[in-house]
Amino acid sequence: MSYFKEGEYALIRFEEKKFLKKLLKGHALNVRKEVLKFDEVIGKPYGARIGKFEVFKPDLEEIILLGFERKTQIIYPKDAFYIAFKLGIRKTDKVLEFGTGSGALCAVLSQLAGEVWTYESVEEFYKTALKNFRRFGLGANVCSHNEDFGKADVPEEFFDSAFVDVREPWHYLEKVYKSLKNGASVGFLLPTANQVIKLLESIGDMFGDVEVVEILQRHYKTISERFRPEDQMVAHTAYLIFGKKVRG
Amino acid sequence: MSYFKEGEYALIRFEEKKFLKKLLKGHALNVRKEVLKFDEVIGKPYGARIGKFEVFKPDLEEIILLGFERKTQIIYPKDAFYIAFKLGIRKTDKVLEFGTGSGALCAVLSQLAGEVWTYESVEEFYKTALKNFRRFGLGANVCSHNEDFGKADVPEEFFDSAFVDVREPWHYLEKVYKSLKNGASVGFLLPTANQVIKLLESIGDMFGDVEVVEILQRHYKTISERFRPEDQMVAHTAYLIFGKKVRG
Amino acid sequence: MSYFKEGEYALIRFEEKKFLKKLLKGHALNVRKEVLKFDEVIGKPYGARIGKFEVFKPDLEEIILLGFERKTQIIYPKDAFYIAFKLGIRKTDKVLEFGTGSGALCAVLSQLAGEVWTYESVEEFYKTALKNFRRFGLGANVCSHNEDFGKADVPEEFFDSAFVDVREPWHYLEKVYKSLKNGASVGFLLPTANQVIKLLESIGDMFGDVEVVEILQRHYKTISERFRPEDQMVAHTAYLIFGKKVRG
Amino acid sequence: MSYFKEGEYALIRFEEKKFLKKLLKGHALNVRKEVLKFDEVIGKPYGARIGKFEVFKPDLEEIILLGFERKTQIIYPKDAFYIAFKLGIRKTDKVLEFGTGSGALCAVLSQLAGEVWTYESVEEFYKTALKNFRRFGLGANVCSHNEDFGKADVPEEFFDSAFVDVREPWHYLEKVYKSLKNGASVGFLLPTANQVIKLLESIGDMFGDVEVVEILQRHYKTISERFRPEDQMVAHTAYLIFGKKVRG
Structure with missing residues (x-):
């Protein structure tokens, strides 16, 4: 239950930046020439570090x-x-x-x-x-x-x-x-x-x-x-x- | 269930002052020559105004x-x-x-x-x-x-x-x-x-x-x-x- | 001209405490069993360290x-x-x-x-x-x-x-x-x-x-x-x- | 001496906006379709109200x-x-x-x-x-x-x-x-x-x-x-x- 599912919202950190994104297959986030493919996030544990990105379940303040x-x-x-x-x-x-x-x-x-x-x-x-x-x-x-x-x-x-x-x-x-x-x-x-x-x-x-x-x-x-x-x-x-x- | 019972804690306001007191029979609060007898509080509804006193259930910050x-x-x-x-x-x-x-x-x-x-x-x-x-x-x-x-x-x-x-x-x-x-x-x-x-x-x-x-x-x-x-x-x-x- | 004169006001520090005192002969300041005799301050340079005391010309905020x-x-x-x-x-x-x-x-x-x-x-x-x-x-x-x-x-x-x-x-x-x-x-x-x-x-x-x-x-x-x-x-x-x- | 001279800096207010401008002949300030011609400011008293503009000598914080x-x-x-x-x-x-x-x-x-x-x-x-x-x-x-x-x-x-x-x-x-x-x-x-x-x-x-x-x-x-x-x-x-x- 602490793994990202398709369609779930994820809080993505890249250096000091924060993004709240819905994890849809085939989609991705581009920041400063780095790419995070959501297909790679789905199935990963909450708190996964992927390249320079960190992906979390958002807290209520972030939502x-x-x-x-x-x-x-x-x-x-x-x-x-x-x-x-x-x-x-x-x-x-x-x-x-x-x-x-x-x-x-x-x-x-x-x-x-x-x-x-x-x-x-x-x-x-x-x-x-x-x-x-x-x-x-x-x-x-x-x-x-x-x-x-x-x-x-x-x-x-x-x-x-x-x-x-x-x-x-x-x-x-x-x-x-x-x-x-x-x-x-x-x-x-x-x-x-x-x-x-x-x-x-x-x-x-x-x-x-x-x-x-x-x-x-x-x-x-x-x-x-x-x-x-x-x-x-x-x-x-x-x-x-x-x-x-x-x-x- | 929203009436003061004996032994319950009450938040007592008197002008700008606040007190947290246990409502014991026979006890009282004295402020600036005014007296609040706890016998008179017991059985009263939460939020009772008694003379110059107001008596409440305390909120978590006050507790x-x-x-x-x-x-x-x-x-x-x-x-x-x-x-x-x-x-x-x-x-x-x-x-x-x-x-x-x-x-x-x-x-x-x-x-x-x-x-x-x-x-x-x-x-x-x-x-x-x-x-x-x-x-x-x-x-x-x-x-x-x-x-x-x-x-x-x-x-x-x-x-x-x-x-x-x-x-x-x-x-x-x-x-x-x-x-x-x-x-x-x-x-x-x-x-x-x-x-x-x-x-x-x-x-x-x-x-x-x-x-x-x-x-x-x-x-x-x-x-x-x-x-x-x-x-x-x-x-x-x-x-x-x-x-x-x-x-x- | 940067020496304490009799009758001048001095800002006296003792640990975290501050005092503003007129330097009168024969007077003293007592703090936590330590004594600063004003006779010893008069004639000393501004900023003198005397025992545990420091004595300054006060700034405008302190005055x-x-x-x-x-x-x-x-x-x-x-x-x-x-x-x-x-x-x-x-x-x-x-x-x-x-x-x-x-x-x-x-x-x-x-x-x-x-x-x-x-x-x-x-x-x-x-x-x-x-x-x-x-x-x-x-x-x-x-x-x-x-x-x-x-x-x-x-x-x-x-x-x-x-x-x-x-x-x-x-x-x-x-x-x-x-x-x-x-x-x-x-x-x-x-x-x-x-x-x-x-x-x-x-x-x-x-x-x-x-x-x-x-x-x-x-x-x-x-x-x-x-x-x-x-x-x-x-x-x-x-x-x-x-x-x-x-x-x- | 409290009149605007050519070449002087003026603090210009237009509603909640502030501008610091040098008063040059032939120049003007355009804000939200309103125009303040500097030729009209030169010679006016400090604090002049011209149309929707107010023109002041700037204070040190504004400078x-x-x-x-x-x-x-x-x-x-x-x-x-x-x-x-x-x-x-x-x-x-x-x-x-x-x-x-x-x-x-x-x-x-x-x-x-x-x-x-x-x-x-x-x-x-x-x-x-x-x-x-x-x-x-x-x-x-x-x-x-x-x-x-x-x-x-x-x-x-x-x-x-x-x-x-x-x-x-x-x-x-x-x-x-x-x-x-x-x-x-x-x-x-x-x-x-x-x-x-x-x-x-x-x-x-x-x-x-x-x-x-x-x-x-x-x-x-x-x-x-x-x-x-x-x-x-x-x-x-x-x-x-x-x-x-x-x-x-």
């Missing part, structure tokens, strides 16, 4: 960053990983998410949760997320709805946690509140300080233990004789806001 | 930072969350970890994995981790060994991923390599640049797709009229190094 | 952080150094500043400028800044006013640049604008995102080339065998906003 | 980043500004620098110092720096040497501070030490952790009050309704190391 088709701004893995644990999800939990977007967070949540219910009103995004899941064998426990969460018929006191990724989350606070069990965690992702300020104005009555946090990721060059950070980094993706349902 | 007894430097949740996903752990995976330390990472890994085998040579640390797990109902799928990984009898080509948190990981590279399945992910946590440089010198033959990364967490004050970052932050915990087993 | 009396939140050297150059000050320039606060920025500006005019409405702050300047021999070219800039009689088209450090700078934009020469630079320091948003709403008509920037400073431990960042850092002091006077 | 010809990696203004003040330079000080590189730091040092002596062994770099100074009217008090500092005839106990920007500064420590007055400050700029570790191994005997620091600069978008950091930032330029000459 999302290199493999996901994006119709929206995706939630970065650095943020998604933090969110998934911060929501305190356990293996039997039911988690609510909207909007689905390209499905990056949903793919991460589904690894921790029992099931994820996700809502996306824009059909194009809904379909893209489904395609991303299918392509990489993710989201088996995801229940996708092509529906506006605000208008959807959602069960009450049902979810163990929720994550909200829409432009104006304050319109949905009451409905999210009702859908959650007592004390359940909720998270929000917002790119601008203006949005955070507006959310903080209204969140306090329904949710407590409120936190706002940014996650920054600093990569380093991996040459042992010249250890130093990369020249450039992602400076901002979004502010993450967390709270827990309170009862007066 | 680790406020509740774990530490005999060693713990792995911070910001790092542990990233590591757990970056290792690409799936629900049926067997994960190797050493040293266990205070058990913070182990608690996080166990939420994603099928089972975690963890090794710790120092008896005091081994016992502390077990105590931390028991206290917070964590680690049901963790197999703890009070044993030096270097001397332990470890199965070969057995683990789907591994995490190494010891001062001189280069001594263990070969043994870790053998214990892993083809292409399996390995992670390391090292506080100093000298250690990273030394690891990078020797890792390349056995592991590919090497990455070195730092995770930084910037908290914000949550008062909507004065939105701004906190004054102080944790500037450094450790460098995280990841690789995947290669075969020549 | 501000360790020596300045603070009645207000001070402007950190990391910010002050950036501001001073970003304003494009030349040796013959006239620079306007308000409010003076504890005088930290003013001390820095005065090193680059021909003269600095500074305004502070609160008498206590005004006096503290003057005391700080006198104590460390700074600010010879500073013209201090104990006066509200908004009410002061200020010359028009007179200053080459200006820096504004008050809570509600939008009230003063017009007056600052008038006081500046064509194209002159202006800077602002604001701790909260709400203030920056409010300033950005109104600044655009009068000032162009607007930039908002944060300066972060990450210190490292200096032990060569364990090179790594310090554990804690200052996460936030303020947002810096810069613009230049425009004419329609 | 270095947009205007300096680079044959080497330049020292970024964020670092140069910090260095210049951290060295504690006063208006009458003599400052030593090597290597000159493209002259970015030298241009900054010269604004604070009485005079700067700079050494550069590579003729091409030496000439580039001189060209950069001439072009922007900088460096009047700079004494440039096209000479290897290690071989140059340098006066002893002469400089008030020094800055070293070469790959292997440990070879020059003794000579720098001798050239400095008692207690004088020295700074170094090194891109990799390996270099810093090597420098820290040897610096301690000659220099005390050693600090290692990184300066990070986070820019924000300036649209008031969507206040947020820029997407990307410079993650690393170099580590800055400072010390002061000690005498045993």
Whole structure:
């Protein structure tokens, strides 16, 4: 089971470059005049070194960053990983998410949760997320709805946690509140300080233990004789806001 | 099931302060002349607002930072969350970890994995981790060994991923390599640049797709009229190094 | 001239600790059971090593952080150094500043400028800044006013640049604008995102080339065998906003 | 004197774009189908708004980043500004620098110092720096040497501070030490952790009050309704190391 099969996605490293490729017979990857024939990869063990190439099973961060088709701004893995644990999800939990977007967070949540219910009103995004899941064998426990969460018929006191990724989350606070069990965690992702300020104005009555946090990721060059950070980094993706349902 | 029971741990917020307390009958929390009697909390729903207090089920970050007894430097949740996903752990995976330390990472890994085998040579640390797990109902799928990984009898080509948190990981590279399945992910946590440089010198033959990364967490004050970052932050915990087993 | 004189301030290092002390006869510094008698320092060259102590002339950052009396939140050297150059000050320039606060920025500006005019409405702050300047021999070219800039009689088209450090700078934009020469630079320091948003709403008509920037400073431990960042850092002091006077 | 003259450099803003251009008669700038004729700029006041363009005198950061010809990696203004003040330079000080590189730091040092002596062994770099100074009217008090500092005839106990920007500064420590007055400050700029570790191994005997620091600069978008950091930032330029000459 740790051998490459035809049709599987492979993470191919060539020096400092990374590629995510589907292993189709007769296909190949050309980099700087070197060729990796996929016929030679199929049947090889994960982690095979072939000439100057190394071929791996991709990790979840690599799948999302290199493999996901994006119709929206995706939630970065650095943020998604933090969110998934911060929501305190356990293996039997039911988690609510909207909007689905390209499905990056949903793919991460589904690894921790029992099931994820996700809502996306824009059909194009809904379909893209489904395609991303299918392509990489993710989201088996995801229940996708092509529906506006605000208008959807959602069960009450049902979810163990929720994550909200829409432009104006304050319109949905009451409905999210009702859908959650007592004390359940909720998270929000917002790119601008203006949005955070507006959310903080209204969140306090329904949710407590409120936190706002940014996650920054600093990569380093991996040459042992010249250890130093990369020249450039992602400076901002979004502010993450967390709270827990309170009862007066 | 979302009501506080006697003996359960509660996360108590009072204004900007946070406390993690065991709900024992007859006990209470005093903050700035306000009193929260735990008898009044027991039986209340999670997220109860009682006077100026709010009482929640703690999330995993709060449990680790406020509740774990530490005999060693713990792995911070910001790092542990990233590591757990970056290792690409799936629900049926067997994960190797050493040293266990205070058990913070182990608690996080166990939420994603099928089972975690963890090794710790120092008896005091081994016992502390077990105590931390028991206290917070964590680690049901963790197999703890009070044993030096270097001397332990470890199965070969057995683990789907591994995490190494010891001062001189280069001594263990070969043994870790053998214990892993083809292409399996390995992670390391090292506080100093000298250690990273030394690891990078020797890792390349056995592991590919090497990455070195730092995770930084910037908290914000949550008062909507004065939105701004906190004054102080944790500037450094450790460098995280990841690789995947290669075969020549 | 590079010998310590009585009454001079000295930066004293003892292992990783730093002290800023006035060298008075008969006085001494006690650290971890070691004693440095100031009588032995007076007359020694700058940079003298005396037992386990090292004694230096302090640099400007050390003077501000360790020596300045603070009645207000001070402007950190990391910010002050950036501001001073970003304003494009030349040796013959006239620079306007308000409010003076504890005088930290003013001390820095005065090193680059021909003269600095500074305004502070609160008498206590005004006096503290003057005391700080006198104590460390700074600010010879500073013209201090104990006066509200908004009410002061200020010359028009007179200053080459200006820096504004008050809570509600939008009230003063017009007056600052008038006081500046064509194209002159202006800077602002604001701790909260709400203030920056409010300033950005109104600044655009009068000032162009607007930039908002944060300066972060990450210190490292200096032990060569364990090179790594310090554990804690200052996460936030303020947002810096810069613009230049425009004419329609 | 605050009117644009022919041949002067202008910082031209067009929406979020910035250009540094020499104002030559008959020339123009085309951006997104809009044209700014330089004939219309000449004679206008600094800060003139002409159509959708705004035209300013550039600040020092803009001159270095947009205007300096680079044959080497330049020292970024964020670092140069910090260095210049951290060295504690006063208006009458003599400052030593090597290597000159493209002259970015030298241009900054010269604004604070009485005079700067700079050494550069590579003729091409030496000439580039001189060209950069001439072009922007900088460096009047700079004494440039096209000479290897290690071989140059340098006066002893002469400089008030020094800055070293070469790959292997440990070879020059003794000579720098001798050239400095008692207690004088020295700074170094090194891109990799390996270099810093090597420098820290040897610096301690000659220099005390050693600090290692990184300066990070986070820019924000300036649209008031969507206040947020820029997407990307410079993650690393170099580590800055400072010390002061000690005498045993």
